[in-house]
Amino acid sequence: MSTTEPSPASFHESMPFTRVLGAELAAAGPDEVRASLAWSEERCTSGGVLHGGALMALADSTGGMCAFANLPEGSTGTTTIESKTNFMRAVRSGHVEAVSRPIHVGRAVIVVETELRDADGRLVAKVTQSQLVMRG
Amino acid sequence: MSTTEPSPASFHESMPFTRVLGAELAAAGPDEVRASLAWSEERCTSGGVLHGGALMALADSTGGMCAFANLPEGSTGTTTIESKTNFMRAVRSGHVEAVSRPIHVGRAVIVVETELRDADGRLVAKVTQSQLVMRG
Amino acid sequence: MSTTEPSPASFHESMPFTRVLGAELAAAGPDEVRASLAWSEERCTSGGVLHGGALMALADSTGGMCAFANLPEGSTGTTTIESKTNFMRAVRSGHVEAVSRPIHVGRAVIVVETELRDADGRLVAKVTQSQLVMRG
Amino acid sequence: MSTTEPSPASFHESMPFTRVLGAELAAAGPDEVRASLAWSEERCTSGGVLHGGALMALADSTGGMCAFANLPEGSTGTTTIESKTNFMRAVRSGHVEAVSRPIHVGRAVIVVETELRDADGRLVAKVTQSQLVMRG
Numbered sequence: 015m016s017t018t019e020p021s022p023a024s025f026h027e028s029m030p031f032t033r034v035l036g037a038e039l040a041a042a043g044p045d046e047v048r049a050s051l052a053w054s055e056e057r058c059t060s061g062g063v064l065h066g067g068a069l070m071a072l073a074d075s076t077g078g079m080c081a082f083a084n085l086p087e088g089s090t091g092t093t094t095i096e097s098k099t100n101f102m103r104a105v106r107s108g109h110v111e112a113v114s115r116p117i118h119v120g121r122a123v124i125v126v127e128t129e130l131r132d133a134d135g136r137l138v139a140k141v142t143q144s145q146l147v148m149r150g
Numbered sequence: 151m152s153t154t155e156p157s158p159a160s161f162h163e164s165m166p167f168t169r170v171l172g173a174e175l176a177a178a179g180p181d182e183v184r185a186s187l188a189w190s191e192e193r194c195t196s197g198g199v200l201h202g203g204a205l206m207a208l209a210d211s212t213g214g215m216c217a218f219a220n221l222p223e224g225s226t227g228t229t230t231i232e233s234k235t236n237f238m239r240a241v242r243s244g245h246v247e248a249v250s251r252p253i254h255v256g257r258a259v260i261v262v263e264t265e266l267r268d269a270d271g272r273l274v275a276k277v278t279q280s281q282l283v284m285r286g
Numbered sequence: 287m288s289t290t291e292p293s294p295a296s297f298h299e300s301m302p303f304t305r306v307l308g309a310e311l312a313a314a315g316p317d318e319v320r321a322s323l324a325w326s327e328e329r330c331t332s333g334g335v336l337h338g339g340a341l342m343a344l345a346d347s348t349g350g351m352c353a354f355a356n357l358p359e360g361s362t363g364t365t366t367i368e369s370k371t372n373f374m375r376a377v378r379s380g381h382v383e384a385v386s387r388p389i390h391v392g393r394a395v396i397v398v399e400t401e402l403r404d405a406d407g408r409l410v411a412k413v414t415q416s417q418l419v420m421r422g
Numbered sequence: 423m424s425t426t427e428p429s430p431a432s433f434h435e436s437m438p439f440t441r442v443l444g445a446e447l448a449a450a451g452p453d454e455v456r457a458s459l460a461w462s463e464e465r466c467t468s469g470g471v472l473h474g475g476a477l478m479a480l481a482d483s484t485g486g487m488c489a490f491a492n493l494p495e496g497s498t499g500t501t502t503i504e505s506k507t508n509f510m511r512a513v514r515s516g517h518v519e520a521v522s523r524p525i526h527v528g529r530a531v532i533v534v535e536t537e538l539r540d541a542d543g544r545l546v547a548k549v550t551q552s553q554l555v556m557r558g
Contacts, residue, residue, distance in 0.1 A: 034192050055166060065210070071201065096235060098235075099233045099234075101395050115255070205452075238526040306464050338479075339480070343474075366474050373505075374503045
């Protein structure tokens with residue numbers, strides 16, 4: 015992300031792929047960014063299971079917004095340098111909600127964790143990302 | 151993935167999300183699975199940069215096929231249990247090609263690495279995944 | 287880990303490297319395993335900073351015990367298949383305490399998170415591990 | 423690492439924990455850093471298996487040296503910000519050799535991969551690390 019403010023209205027505008035993906039932003043602030051993705055057949059891998067890539071794309075979108083919302087003064091943006099996902103449970107219906115929160119806000123690196131839960135609130139995946147703080 | 155054979159023709163059928171994503175399969179076998187994704191504005195995050203989630207979804211698709219193609223006899227499918235991506239370079243034009251190769255084929259776990267390169271052959275991301283071998 | 291019960295007394299006996307490392311077990315149960323490592327010059331990398339490998343070895347020890355304490359019936363042990371660490375802060379004095387907790391206990395895989403904190407309670411590293419449940 | 427030159431002689435001096443660990447440096451340069459660790463009972467977890475933490479500490483040592491050897495001009499050192507290990511095979515005798523190589527040398531981040539092989543040359547673990555380039 016670079017210069018757009020992280021507001022619900024600007025989710026699809028600032029990150030066009032979230033529109034292709036079908037993700038909807040629910041809340042955005044420095045402490046927490048929430049977005050959801052409905053299950054649909056076209057978002058699946060085989061067996062009617064929501065594609066892991068769709069889950070990771072959802073989490074990368076909320077994670078990037080969360081890092082952006084925590085940028086220190088003087089920085090110009092963030093870029094994801096690494097992302098690690100553990101998958102715990104297949105999603106075959108309903109939706110998934112991603113919630114991103116910062117666990118470390120440093121001068122050079124922001125570490126964001128994202129929990130993805132299904133419609134019953136069960137943890138389906140957990141993501142940890144390092145976001146590099148860019149300057150100049 | 152569960153029962154569909156990993157052939158180029160079945161890429162979009164076996165993993166519907168790859169059609170939404172816009173990924174195209176180039177080759178598929180136990181030693182190597184290749185697919186590409188063209189840059190387009192709708193696949194970007196802010197700044198005209200290909201969304202990291204699109205890259206991870208591409209790599210998860212080829213990685214899953216690669217694991218499937220290496221399943222030992224008696225197994226019924228694979229499921230990604232974890233995926234780690236390092237991002238090295240932003241992609242602002244052209245396309246990205248993902249190449250997945252197994253680095254360990256065990257009875258319980260298959261480890262697949264995927265390199266993603268831009269149109270100039272430069273490494274833009276590297277993914278390592280653990281795929282669980284399912285039985286019964 | 288295979289057959290030894292996870293009790294404080296058996297920490298060094300069941301995992302001899304924890305003695306070389308200098309780690310001390312504080313508590314062990316299925317919900318939480320705690321151990322600490324004192325800063326000392328011989329455990330450092332350059333600059334008087336506790337070596338990242340010492341932190342990862344501490345966390346791998348508590349993480350393994352935590353997974354073992356959560357094994358389902360009929361299983362014979364666990365083995366770490368992957369471990370991911372984010373380092374947030376250098377430790378130059380005092381000690382580090384690792385606390386491991388399960389975030390997913392499945393039939394095939396147990397996912398354990400470990401937080402490492404310094405003497406002031408600040409997060410210095412966070413570890414996520416997948417532990418494979420072994421049978422037969 | 424900060425200011426010590428990455429030479430074989432300075433391995434234990436610059437990173438004291440490598441002496442506790444028992445690692446021996448074999449070669450060090452920007453393209454490749456090699457070090458080995460002999461199997462011994464005191465370096466094991468349960469079951470006579472070399473402790474995963476010992477493997478990660480070995481790889482973190484060679485990975486840090488490799489990043490240091492690739493520092494761009496004007497930088498003052500590197501620090502590991504994240505480390506991911508996949509474990510493929512238990513080591514019950516002989517030794518392990520770690521070989522670290524850079525896969526990306528950027529202005530802000532250096533990505534290093536480390537392969538760990540047993541005495542028969544079999545891959546026992548693979549590590550990917552992000553090393554932050556420090557300035558001023």
